[in-house]
Amino acid sequence: MGTSEWHIERRSSFGTESPLAREAGNVPETGSLSIVVLGASGDLAKKKTFPALFHLYRQGFLPADEVHIFGYARTKISDDELRNRLRGYLVPNKGASPQLLEDVEKFLQLIKYVSGSYDSEDGFRLLDKEISEHEYLKKSVEGLSRRLFYLALPPSVYPSVCKMIKTCCMNKSDLGGWTRVVVEKPFGKDLESAEELSTEIGKLFEEPQIYRIDHYLGKELVQNLLVLRFANRFFLPLWNRDNIDNVQIVFREDFGTDGRGGYFDQYGIIRDIIQNHLLQVLESVLPIRDDEVVLGQYEGYKDDPTVPDKSNTPTFATVILRIHNERWEGVPFILKAGKALNSRKAEIRVQFKDVPGDIFKCKKQGRNEFVIRLQPLEAMYMKLTVKQPGLEMSTVQSELDLSYGQRYQGVTIPEAYERLILDTIKGDQQHFVRRDELKASWQIFTPLLHRIDEGEFKPLPYKPGSRGPAEADQLLEKAGYVQTHGYIWIPPTL
Ligand SMILES: NC(=O)C1=CN([C@@H]2O[C@H](COP(=O)(O)OP(=O)(O)OC[C@H]3O[C@@H](n4cnc5c(N)ncnc54)[C@H](OP(=O)(O)O)[C@@H]3O)[C@@H](O)[C@H]2O)C=CC1
Numbered sequence: 217m218g219t220s221e222w223h224i225e226r227r228s229s230f231g232t233e234s235p236l237a238r239e240a241g242n243v244p245e246t247g248s249l250s251i252v253v254l255g256a257s258g259d260l261a262k263k264k265t266f267p268a269l270f271h272l273y274r275q276g277f278l279p280a281d282e283v284h285i286f287g288y289a290r291t292k293i294s295d296d297e298l299r300n301r302l303r304g305y306l307v308p309n310k311g312a313s314p315q316l317l318e319d320v321e322k323f324l325q326l327i328k329y330v331s332g333s334y335d336s337e338d339g340f341r342l343l344d345k346e347i348s349e350h351e352y353l354k355k356s357v358e359g360l361s362r363r364l365f366y367l368a369l370p371p372s373v374y375p376s377v378c379k380m381i382k383t384c385c386m387n388k389s390d391l392g393g394w395t396r397v398v399v400e401k402p403f404g405k406d407l408e409s410a411e412e413l414s415t416e417i418g419k420l421f422e423e424p425q426i427y428r429i430d431h432y433l434g435k436e437l438v439q440n441l442l443v444l445r446f447a448n449r450f451f452l453p454l455w456n457r458d459n460i461d462n463v464q465i466v467f468r469e470d471f472g473t474d475g476r477g478g479y480f481d482q483y484g485i486i487r488d489i490i491q492n493h494l495l496q497v498l499e500s501v502l503p504i505r506d507d508e509v510v511l512g513q514y515e516g517y518k519d520d521p522t523v524p525d526k527s528n529t530p531t532f533a534t535v536i537l538r539i540h541n542e543r544w545e546g547v548p549f550i551l552k553a554g555k556a557l558n559s560r561k562a563e564i565r566v567q568f569k570d571v572p573g574d575i576f577k578c579k580k581q582g583r584n585e586f587v588i589r590l591q592p593l594e595a596m597y598m599k600l601t602v603k604q605p606g607l608e609m610s611t612v613q614s615e616l617d618l619s620y621g622q623r624y625q626g627v628t629i630p631e632a633y634e635r636l637i638l639d640t641i642k643g644d645q646q647h648f649v650r651r652d653e654l655k656a657s658w659q660i661f662t663p664l665l666h667r668i669d670e671g672e673f674k675p676l677p678y679k680p681g682s683r684g685p686a687e688a689d690q691l692l693e694k695a696g697y698v699q700t701h702g703y704i705w706i707p708p709t710l
Pocket residue numbers: 255256257258259260261263289290291334367368369370371372373400401402479
């Protein structure tokens with residue numbers, strides 16, 4: 217495949233003539249498309265959902281003659297007030313071209329705002345009326361229209377909102393139209409509440425109508441994992457306990473809860489990041505051991521007035537999972553996530569066992585590592601030992617590096633939300649969380665979470681801007697991870 221094929225090209229509509237639409241499996245649907253962002257006044261909506269919709273619009277995936285976007289929330293604001301709030305999130309601070317500015321204005325005109333509560337029919341009846349008017353204006357045949365409801369809302373209101381959608385806002389889907397609901401994480405707070413929520417929503421919608429979004433599943437390099445693993449011969453014999461010593465899945469942020477302390481304190485880092493983003497559901501996970509958990513809370517976290525003074529909520533966690541199956545028995549899967557650390561990155565680090573013996577009769581170089589960097593600056597690299605270039609025979613640690621910025625110059629990597637919203641419109645659920653997967657992930661973490669909630673497990677303090685509690689690094693070492701500091705010069709021995 218040539219690199220040019222990686223581009224998503226701008227096009228005017230989902231017409232049958234568009235090769236991109238055909239390639240993307242977008243069989244043209246003729247009904248109008250209404251996208252409703254519930255919680256439109258919130259943080260996620262302005263930072264992620266509307267910008268993702270704008271990018272899709274710019275690339276021609278949301279043609280103005282088919283699509284209308286509705287914001288819904290309790291806050292009483294006008295259409296223009298919502299548009300003014302969003303504008304700054306759609307244009308970069310500097311260097312916006314006149315074309316971009318024009319596109320922003322056209323996009324904003326597609327947005328209509330409806331104010332109403334999340335648990336009474338009035339607001340939703342009004343919303344339904346607005347959507348129906350748009351469908352009528354677009355001459356959409358009843359039964360062909362498509363309605364997408366995106367719940368950018370706290371999970372506590374999902375049941376009532378879903379009930380209102382079901383009662384007031386469903387379209388007739390008998391001619392190929394549909395109603396789909398996207399729900400954000402965290403989906404529940406533990407196994408029991410997640411199952412309850414699934415059951416409640418399951419009474420209202422069929423599984424193909426429910427899209428449980430975990431935006432990490434939409435990241436380019438996460439999507440690449442399947443290809444990497446199954447389309448490359450050299451991973452085949454290595455991908456097991458005989459060769460791999462440990463696996464780390466790491467999420468670090470160099471900022472704290474940033475005005476979201478009220479939300480965060482009720483959930484904590486395990487529910488916010490580890491239970492969903494870092495956990496590709498692994499089967500046969502053994503119960504988590506106390507001595508394989510380190511929790512932390514950054515100093516200053518409780519200064520946020522929305523966080524209780526006695527909060528026991530972890531903002532950092534390292535947790536080791538162990539899998540009891542033939543392939544992975546004995547290999548620690550180390551999940552680490554933290555806020556207010558010294559860097560921002562997300563990566564998967566597969567560390568191989570030492571090479572047996574030492575024919576070079578020297579201090580060993582670092583271990584082989586295969587690293588998949590999800591962000592920032594997507595890359596994959598393999599750390600390996602090579603001969604130090606030059607006359608002398610000595611070894612040095614180096615790497616095979618596939619940095620996307622270099623290799624795929626000029627290619628714009630889509631934002632995760634952009635990709636996943638497009639999948640929802642296309643009806644493709646493969647990168648969304650299934651109910652059984654969700655259950656399995658809560659099963660793993662619920663016993664630990666309950667003990668933290670009950671104050672039995674206490675987070676250790678750490679300095680903002682640090683690596684987190686030192687105990688986390690000690691746990692890593694105990695689990696077998698060997699850190700490699702760049703290369704170490706080794707005198708020739710051959
Ligand atoms: N923000 C982020 O970076 C991310 C958020 N998420 C998830 O997305 C969802 C929304 O997040 P976010 O936008 O940050 O949340 P917000 O706290 O900003 O809430 C969104 C909107 O919901 C309404 N709302 C807030 N609290 C309540 C409440 N107690 N009862 C009823 N309505 C309420 C408010 O609208 P109004 O009062 O106008 O009705 C608010 O504008 C959450 O499930 C979150 O976990 C997921 C990934 C990232």
